[in-house]
Amino acid sequence: MITRSLEAIIRMLDADYIEQGNMNVQIKGVCIDSRKAVAGNLYVPLIGARADGHAFVKEAIQGGVAATLWKRDVPNPPADIPVLIVDDTLDALQRLAKAYREQLSCRIIGITGSNGKTSTKDIAASILSQTYRTYKTLGNQNNEIGVPLTLLALADDAQAAVVEMGIETMDEMDLLSEMVQPDIAIITNIGEAHLVNMGSKENIAIAKCKIVKAMKPKGLLIYNGDQKVLRDAVARLERDDIELATFGIQPGNDLQITALATSMDHISFSINQEAQRYELDMIGAHNACNAAAAMLAGFALGMCDEAIQRGLNHVEKTGLRNEVMQIGEMLVLNDSYKSNPQSVEAALDTFDTIQAPYKIVVLGDMLDLGEEEIMIHYHCGKELAKHAVDEVLTYGELSAFLCQGASNVLSCPCFHFTTHAELIEYLKPYLKKTCAMLIKGSRGMHLDEVVEALKGSK
Known part of the structure; x- marks a missing residue:
C-alpha cells in the first residue's frame, strides 16, 4: 500500500491543508469507508448518491486515520487531524493514484x-x-x-x-x-x-x-x-x-x-x-x-x-464466476456475477460438460443491453435448443421473454418467477435429487442470494 509522509501526499496532490494534529505522521494506505479505517490511513470522504463520506469523518478518526481529504465547500472540517483541502475528493483520489503509479x-x-x-x-x-x-x-x-x-x-x-x-x-x-x-x-x-x-x-x-x-x-x-x-x-x-x-x-x-x-x-x-x-x-x-x-x-x-x-x-479464482459447488445432492455451477448473451452462451457450453441425470438452467435478466433488450432475451431463450437442458427457470422482467423464447423451441418445462422467494421454494426439493443447476444473471438480479439461501436450507 502507499506509504508516504503527509508532506509527500500534500505535494503529490498540490493540496491546501489545515495544519493541525500531528503533521509528521506517515500515511499508510487510504480508505473510503469509515468502518474499515485503520491506523495511519488517509481518509477520502466520497460523495455518493445516498451518502456523503464527510458525515462519517468522526468514525474514521476513531478508527485511527492520520489525516483526511476534505472538499473545499463542505463546512466544519475536523479539528483534531490534518485536513487536506481539495476541490473534489474523487478527483483527488484519482490524481493521488496516478502520481503514485508514476513512482x-x-x-x-x-x-x-x-x-x-x-x-x-x-x-x-x-x-x-x-x-x-x-x-x-x-x-x-x-x-x-x-x-x-x-x-x-x-x-x-x-x-x-x-x-x-x-x-x-x-x-x-x-x-x-x-x-x-x-x-x-x-x-x-x-x-x-x-x-x-x-x-x-x-x-x-x-x-x-x-x-x-x-x-x-x-x-x-x-x-x-x-x-x-x-x-x-x-x-x-x-x-x-x-x-x-x-x-x-x-x-x-x-x-x-x-x-x-x-x-x-x-x-x-x-x-x-x-x-x-x-x-x-x-x-x-x-x-x-x-x-x-x-x-x-x-x-x-x-x-x-x-x-x-x-x-x-494454481489460479486463485474470484467468486461467483464458474464456481462449482455441491449443495445437498445438487451440483451447482454458480455464474451469478454478470450476464450478457456471450457470457450466457459460454456458461451453457461449460454446463454441457457437466454430466448429470437432470439439468436445470436458471437465468436472470441481462441488463444494459439497450433498445433491443427484449428481442435479445427472446433469442437467447431460443438458443437454449442447442444445449442439453431438462428444465428452464427464469427470473426478472426481461427474462419473461427469454422464457417465452425457450418455450417455443424446447419440449421441457419452462417456468418464470417474479420473486426470489418463489424461485428458492421451487428449487428446494431438487437439493434432495441427483441433478445439476446452472444459475446466471446480471449482478443487479442478485441471484447469488438464491444460491446462499439454498446453501442455508439444505
Missing part, C-alpha cells in the same frame, strides 16, 4: 473487455506470481473508484500488477488509462454489455481500445484476433510506438489455441499446433482464450513454459 517501478498489465476480465486477471496474476512479486485487483474493483484504490494498494516493492479496468461509457477508459499507464494491455473480447450507453459493438471496441491512450512507448497490446470488430478498432489506433499480439482459436493469431479439450474440472490445450499441452484448473472452453491472453503477457515478461504451467495449475 512505482513495477510492470502493470491492464485488462479490459466485455467478458472474461476477471478470469483473465486471475490467470495472469497466477502466472506472473511464479516469477514476480505480483498484486492484482481484488474482487471487482475495476471502475473510477476501484482502479485508484487498486493502484494505491500496491506495495512499493511490487514487481508486477494486474489491474482490471471496466467501463460503461465511451470516455471512461481515458481516465482509467491515465491512472494505470499500462506496460501491457489486454482486451479479452467485445460483446453486447453496455450497449445501452455506447450504442454499438463498434463503439464498444473503440472505447476499449482507449486502454492504450497512456500506455508507455514500446508497450504491448494483446487482443482477441478472432473478432473483426476488435481488429478494425485496433487498426484505427493512432499509436505506432506500441507492439501488437493476438490470441484466439482461428489460424493467423500470434497465439492460436489448438487441440482444446474440456472436462468437469479443468481444460487442456496446445498452442500453435505444437505438441506441448497446457492444463488450466478452470472449467469452460472460453477460459482457454482467457489463458492465452494471460500467457502472452507472461511470455512478454520473459517467463518460461514451466513457470506458466505452474501458474495455470
